[in-house]
Amino acid sequence: MERSSATFALILLSLCAAGCATTAARTARDVNIQFSSPTKRVLLVGPAVELSEVTTSGEEEVRADWTAAAGEFIVKDISAHFAATQTELVIANKPSTPREVQLVKLQGAVERSILDHAYSGGRPLKSKKGGTFDWTLGPGADALRQRYGADYALFVGVHDSYTSTGRAVLIATTVLFLGVPAPGGRQYGLASLVDLRTGNVIWFNELSTRHGDLRTEAEAQRSVNDLLKDIPL
Amino acid sequence: MRGRYLSGLFLAASLFNASGNVSQAAETIVPGYQPRMDSDEAGLWLEADQLESALRQSPQHVADEALNDYLETLVCGLAGAQCASIRVLAIETPESNAFCLPNGTMVVQTGLLLRMENEAQLAFVLGHELAHYLKRHSLTHHEARRNIEGSMHLLWMLSGFTLLPKLLADGWLAAHDRDQEREADADGFNAAVGLGYDPRQAEIIWSNVEQEESANPKRSSPSLFLADHPTNKERLAAMKQRAGELQAQMQANNLGTEAFRAVILPLRSAWLEQEINRGEFSESIAVLQRLIKSDPGDGHLQYYLGESYRRRNEKGDNDRALAAYRAAIAGTNAPVAAHRSLGLVALKSGQKTAAREAFHQYLALAPDANDRPTVEYYLKTIGE
Numbered sequence: 001m002e003r004s005s006a007t008f009a010l011i012l013l014s015l016c017a018a019g020c021a022t023t024a025a026r027t028a029r030d031v032n033i034q035f036s037s038p039t040k041r042v043l044l045v046g047p048a049v050e051l052s053e054v055t056t057s058g059e060e061e062v063r064a065d066w067t068a069a070a071g072e073f074i075v076k077d078i079s080a081h082f083a084a085t086q087t088e089l090v091i092a093n094k095p096s097t098p099r100e101v102q103l104v105k106l107q108g109a110v111e112r113s114i115l116d117h118a119y120s121g122g123r124p125l126k127s128k129k130g131g132t133f134d135w136t137l138g139p140g141a142d143a144l145r146q147r148y149g150a151d152y153a154l155f156v157g158v159h160d161s162y163t164s165t166g167r168a169v170l171i172a173t174t175v176l177f178l179g180v181p182a183p184g185g186r187q188y189g190l191a192s193l194v195d196l197r198t199g200n201v202i203w204f205n206e207l208s209t210r211h212g213d214l215r216t217e218a219e220a221q222r223s224v225n226d227l228l229k230d231i232p233l
Numbered sequence: 234m235r236g237r238y239l240s241g242l243f244l245a246a247s248l249f250n251a252s253g254n255v256s257q258a259a260e261t262i263v264p265g266y267q268p269r270m271d272s273d274e275a276g277l278w279l280e281a282d283q284l285e286s287a288l289r290q291s292p293q294h295v296a297d298e299a300l301n302d303y304l305e306t307l308v309c310g311l312a313g314a315q316c317a318s319i320r321v322l323a324i325e326t327p328e329s330n331a332f333c334l335p336n337g338t339m340v341v342q343t344g345l346l347l348r349m350e351n352e353a354q355l356a357f358v359l360g361h362e363l364a365h366y367l368k369r370h371s372l373t374h375h376e377a378r379r380n381i382e383g384s385m386h387l388l389w390m391l392s393g394f395t396l397l398p399k400l401l402a403d404g405w406l407a408a409h410d411r412d413q414e415r416e417a418d419a420d421g422f423n424a425a426v427g428l429g430y431d432p433r434q435a436e437i438i439w440s441n442v443e444q445e446e447s448a449n450p451k452r453s454s455p456s457l458f459l460a461d462h463p464t465n466k467e468r469l470a471a472m473k474q475r476a477g478e479l480q481a482q483m484q485a486n487n488l489g490t491e492a493f494r495a496v497i498l499p500l501r502s503a504w505l506e507q508e509i510n511r512g513e514f515s516e517s518i519a520v521l522q523r524l525i526k527s528d529p530g531d532g533h534l535q536y537y538l539g540e541s542y543r544r545r546n547e548k549g550d551n552d553r554a555l556a557a558y559r560a561a562i563a564g565t566n567a568p569v570a571a572h573r574s575l576g577l578v579a580l581k582s583g584q585k586t587a588a589r590e591a592f593h594q595y596l597a598l599a600p601d602a603n604d605r606p607t608v609e610y611y612l613k614t615i616g617e
Contacts, residue, residue: 052276056383064268064275094286101290166383173390 025205025230026118026133033232035151036197040087042233043150043196045095045104047074048157051214054185056166066162066215073220074158081228090148099143106137107155111190114204133204141199152233153196158189158207158223160214187212189227203231261367264314274335274372281336288322288340295323295343295500303496304359307352308339311360311424315367327507331358333366346497347504348445348520350527352489353430354438360421368420370413377409403459410461418468422475429487432476439469441523448519502568505537514545532567535560539571543578554578555587569599573608585615 035041051066075091082089095101114135117125128134144153163171163184174182189207194200207227213219268274288294295301300323309316318337329344339362349355365371385402392398426432443465446452457464463471479485509517521538528534539557542550558575561567576591592608602608 050279055379057379057386059379059382061273061379062276062280063271064279065270067279068270095290105290170383170387170390173387177390 022209022211023205023207023226023229024119025203026114027204027230027232028133028135028200028202031202031232033152037149037151040085041148041150042082042087042089043144043148043153044075044078044089044091045107045144045153045155046093046157047071047078049074049214050159052159052161053164054161054167054183055164056170058167058170058182060161070158070160070214070220073214073217074156074224077221077224078154078156078228081224081231082233085233087233090150092144092148097147100147103137103141103144104155106140107192107194110135110137110201111155111192111204114192114201115190115206118204119206133201135201135204137194137199137201139197139199141194141196145196151196152202153194154231154233155192155194156189156227157191158187158214158227160187160212161185162213162215184210186210187214187223189223191227191231193231193233203233205229205231260369262315262318262369264318266318273376274369277335277371277375281334281338285320285322285334285336285338288324288338291324293325295325297323297500299496300500303492304339304341307356308359308363310428311356311363312367313424315363319363319366325504325507327504327511331362333362335366335369335371337366339363339366343500343504344508347501347508347524348441349493349497350437350441350490350523351434352493353425353434353487355493356425356428356430356489357421357435357438360424361417362421363424364417364420365413368413368416370417374410374413378406381405407459407461411463414462415471418463418471419475422472426479426485429485431486431488432472432479434488436469436472436476439465439472443469444523445516445519448515449513450515452516502533505533509537509541509544514541517541518545529560530564532561532564532571535564536568536571536574539574539578543574551578551582555582569595569602572598573604576608576611580611580615589615 049067049071050062051070052060052062055061079089092100095104116122117128118133118135141153145151167182167184171181171184174180187207187209189205191205191207192201193203195202205227207223209226212223214223268278301321304321304323308319308321312319319333319339320337321339321341323341323343323346325343327344327347328342329348331339331341331345333339339359341359345358346355349358381402385398388398389395422432422435425435446454446465454460454464462468505521508520511517518538518541521534521541525531525534525538535557539554539561542554542557555575555578558571558578561571562575572591572595576588576595579585579588579591589612592612596602596605596608
């Protein structure tokens with residue numbers, strides 16, 4: 001019994017060593033932030049937020065009330081971040097024209113490619129050897145600049161799940177009988193900053209943690225700070 | 234010791250599986266209904282809103298105004314007082330289905346529209362899907378599933394990962410779903426007949442489905458224990474009985490064939506192309522043969538029947554394909570490609586003269602065709 005507790009503690013520790021490292025930001029080379037007008041304007045696309053509860057059997061059940069609350073906290077915290085540098089934030093909740101829809105879908109595709117090829121565990125591309133981070137949506141992104149008068153766009157998506165009581169009981173059971181915990185809730189977020197003149201992704205961040213709580217204002221602020229860590233704006 | 238753990242934990246799990254916000258046994262939705270933000274249902278609606286918006290932005294969303302107006306009007310009639318809560322989305326896919334999301338989005342797939350013979354049949358299907366929405370079946374299904382799976386998950390683990398608890402849970406849930414289907418069948422039937430649609434059309438839908446599925450020897454039917462829908466045969470029999478009972482009482486005989494065809498026929502050829510590209514040629518042949526009964530002179534239908542035979546390529550299919558292409562060319566609006574396909578199959582069957590004639594006809598009708606060099610090459614191989 002003693003031995004298995006010690007093993008469990010070790011496993012937890014090793015899980016934490018891997019899982020508690022929360023962010024992994026990447027920045028393109030030679031980033032030179034320049035605004036074309038004295039009103040420094042940044043477009044926020046989304047944020048796409050979804051909060052859910054992990055059921056006993058491990059499925060994620062979307063919670064509308066938590067999602068709505070977290071969405072408000074996140075917008076507020078991002079606005080505060082830019083207000084601190086006298087940058088005006090314009091929010092585009094939903095793309096309205098087919099062109100914008102395509103750009104948002106393209107951003108999603110580029111984001112998946114970045115995760116697939118530029119992050120640990122991914123397959124590096126031969127064309128991107130040497131550690132340069134050069135990803136782009138292409139000059140078509142200028143359509144968003146024309147529409148909103150913003151030189152940069154920040155795309156944000158956050159997914160957060162919480163262990164239900166039933167799941168907690170199940171996790172305790174797996175620890176007792178198998179010595180390892182079944183997975184519970186998890187927070188995951190992605191943010192990319194795009195120069196709308198060129199379409200280039202100039203900064204990208206992945207946040208992944210088993211801690212944090214976007215349902216409360218203070219914790220949400222901490223998560224947004226982590227998500228925007230090292231953003232060059 | 235272990236036994237106490239087992240029963241204690243199982244009890245705890247079943248108590249906690251249901252989160253604090255379980256809605257009471259779902260009642261029928263009322264007009265203007267909005268779920269409470271902290272309910273399970275609000276979560277389902279949020280997911281449905283996201284799916285609805287993705288479908289609206291999808292290239293598969295059919296923009297045809299006449300079709301959308303037609304479907305809106307039909308669904309509105311079936312929904313009665315709930316009309317304002319329902320939005321219809323036509324989605325281009327060869328899959329034959331329709332479903333209503335928990336937020337009131339009715340999704341109608343073009344594979345279904347291709348198979349329906351008249352408005353009455355469509356009304357029975359959409360009435361059924363509407364009943365799922367009005368009775369909030371997705372919510373009760375969701376909660377039933379969460380509760381049974383939660384309890385069974387724990388039992389499954391504690392029983393040393395034996396299959397039995399999972400199998401029991403799946404079987405129980407499937408039975409629950411079949412009951413929902415039966416209820417939706419009954420409600421949908423009543424809604425459509427209430428609007429004057431011919432009650433006999435409901436059973437025809439199921440005999441058509443049965444005919445199409447049995448044409449495919451590879452299709453496996455789900456086990457009775459795990460099927461989440463009642464069998465086609467059961468549904469056919471139930472519809473037949475309902476229609477029989479009603480026929481004596483009322484004069485419901487509206488088919489709505491003309492209105493239906495006016496909207497569907499102009500769009501049908503694109504759907505036919507997708508239908509045969511599913512690669513289930515025996516099923517497509519069953520569908521096309523049925524459609525041809527109503528429109529024997531339709532060159533498009535005959536052409537795609539020929540294509541299904543050509544691509545299925547079983548014994549005797551060459552001759553069947555040739556007959557279908559000839560019927561297509563003799564009919565109205567046959568695509569020019571019917572001549573090319575006729576040439577190809579004639580060539581394959583060793584009928585050089587017929588092949589030559591068909592290829593020439595194709596090139597005469599489509600002088601700028603992209604595949605002109607290919608067709609000329611074929612002509613060369615048969616001695617020109």
